[in-house]
Amino acid sequence: MSSSEMKIDNPVGTRRRLTRQDRFRQLMDVAWCIVRDEGSDALTLGRLAEKAGVAKPVVYDHFSTRPGLLSALYLEHDARQTEAMDEAIATAEHTLDNVASIIASTYVNCVLAQGREIPGVIAALAGSPELEKMMRDAQGMFMEKCRGLLLPHAGPAGVRPAGLWAMVGAAEALSNAAAKGDIGADEAKAELVEMIKAMALR
Structure with missing residues (x-):
């Protein structure tokens, strides 16, 4: 629960x-x-x-303060997502398919576990420059973790920052759509997996 x-x-x-x-x-x-x-x-x-x-x-x-409370909620969500990814990566064979699937599944699952809460918290954070910076710093750490996991499978261009930002944007949009019931969770994960693989192999 x-x-x-x-x-x-x-x-x-x-x-x-x-x-x-x-x-x-x-x-x-x-x-x-x-x-x-x-x-x-x-x-x-x-x-x-x-x-x-x-x-x-x-x-x-x-x-x-209220911003302090919102920050605590977002950072707790982020920590859960990181922990879930670390646990899955620790026991998986590090193929591109597996890595992309773990990144996609843990992201979507963590958003779905919070239901409508985390999109609301993110929207509230975006209204404050200080809180938005905190959120972007956390996103930066997430992207760096993903970059390290994907780099051994990357194409000649490596794993570019623009591709990682596109991945985060897609992950957020697909997860929120799944949370609202606009698409299925499996559909969101599958689409995100393909996007991550294409980004890594570019």
Whole structure:
């Protein structure tokens, strides 16, 4: 079960004595639920405190600002995607077909696991130059990981930055379309695999 699917059973007015780490996990789970159920615009520190059943200073102690909360959500999603890719790569034969399939599958699966939440978080991040830079830095690390995996299979031109940016754009668009039900998940993955292979062999 993804964090976005977890049920929040801590109603307003109750208090649970949690460790700092457990409280952070609870707040993150509630934040994902707010984005899923009410949209990213509804995610404020005050709303998070209300839904989590804690005092506002507790939330401010963990995130300080709304941008800080949005950053934490995006970075958690990014970390899950990286972990899933690393685990799959560790046990797979490093052929181009396998590498392209792992990149495509882990990207699409992680977006689908968050449902409509991650597109909303990304849209909110894009409204702030500072947060957009954070997101682009994370995308840059993802692209560098993909470049390293694809380089042994690349054609004479190598793996070019423009191709990697095109891959990320396609991955985001296809994953979001699958999350909205416009296309099937398998269709999104298959299309992305072919795009990644063509980009590497160019």
